[in-house]
Amino acid sequence: MLHYVTTNPGKVREAREYLGDDAVTAFDYDYPEIQSETLAPIAAHGARAAFDHVGEPVIVDDAGLFIDGLDGFPGPYSAFAEDTLGVERVGRLARDAGASRATFRCVIAYCDGEPFSATPDSVDQGRRGDDLAVEERATATTDDTVDTAGVPVKLFEGVIPGRIVEPRGTGGFGYDPIFEHDGTTFAEMSTDEKNAVSHRGRALATFSEWFAER
Numbered sequence: 001m002l003h004y005v006t007t008n009p010g011k012v013r014e015a016r017e018y019l020g021d022d023a024v025t026a027f028d029y030d031y032p033e034i035q036s037e038t039l040a041p042i043a044a045h046g047a048r049a050a051f052d053h054v055g056e057p058v059i060v061d062d063a064g065l066f067i068d069g070l071d072g073f074p075g076p077y078s079a080f081a082e083d084t085l086g087v088e089r090v091g092r093l094a095r096d097a098g099a100s101r102a103t104f105r106c107v108i109a110y111c112d113g114e115p116f117s118a119t120p121d122s123v124d125q126g127r128r129g130d131d132l133a134v135e136e137r138a139t140a141t142t143d144d145t146v147d148t149a150g151v152p153v154k155l156f157e158g159v160i161p162g163r164i165v166e167p168r169g170t171g172g173f174g175y176d177p178i179f180e181h182d183g184t185t186f187a188e189m190s191t192d193e194k195n196a197v198s199h200r201g202r203a204l205a206t207f208s209e210w211f212a213e214r
């Protein structure tokens with residue numbers, strides 16, 4: 001069984017909607033997080049720690065909102081900023097600074113304790129939005145396997161550009177009310193609609209393609 005290790009029920013809802021109810025079980029465990037300016041090492045080390053704790057295949061998912069005009073703040077500190085400032089205040093900070101452009105990123109890290117064989121279909125199958133205008137660019141990529149003290153972890157990243165706006169909508173969780181993509185905030189979308197465009201949906205798409213081959 002594949003365990004989605006998180007303390008955030010919103011992530012589990014989206015993963016289940018995407019992968020299917022029976023594909024993953026939620027495992028509520030607050031794995032120790034390292035500090036880093038990028039999400040990938042945090043997710044990789046989290047997956048290793050979660051695998052050590054659970055002892056079965058795990059996914060961890062580290063996400064962050066990167067506001068261009070605030071030099072990427074809150075980025076990897078998004079959970080801390082939500083807990084301390086709150087979503088509305090982060091939104092106001094961005095708008096007051098005239099900084100509406102932002103990117104949501106999600107890195108999914110998979111670990112089952114086994115090495116990954118580099119079959120032609122299992123790596124470097126990421127889709128890039130290079131043919132899209134920069135403003136619209138959204139990417140979902142598989143990254144290299146990361147070795148965390150002898151245990152390999154596989155990473156999948158999803159990225160979506162958007163704008164910080166005044167809060168709208170009641171769905172979703174976290175920063176969804178202030179993150180607008182194509183005129184609609186994530187909180188105004190159903191889980192399905194959000195998954196179709198979101199950072200997490202894109203990361204889940206490349207993960208599930210790869211996992212089906214494993």
Ligand SMILES: O=P(O)(O)OP(=O)(O)OP(=O)(O)OC[C@H]1O[C@@H](n2cnc3c(O)ncnc32)[C@H](O)[C@@H]1O
Binds near residue numbers: 007064080172176198
């Ligand atoms: O680490 P776990 O236990 O998985 O749960 P978390 O909520 O702390 O997870 P993150 O560190 O990945 O989340 C960073 C912050 O970004 C928020 N967040 C993550 N994904 C989001 C999404 O899809 N939409 C809106 N906010 C999101 C989340 O609420 C946190 O405040």
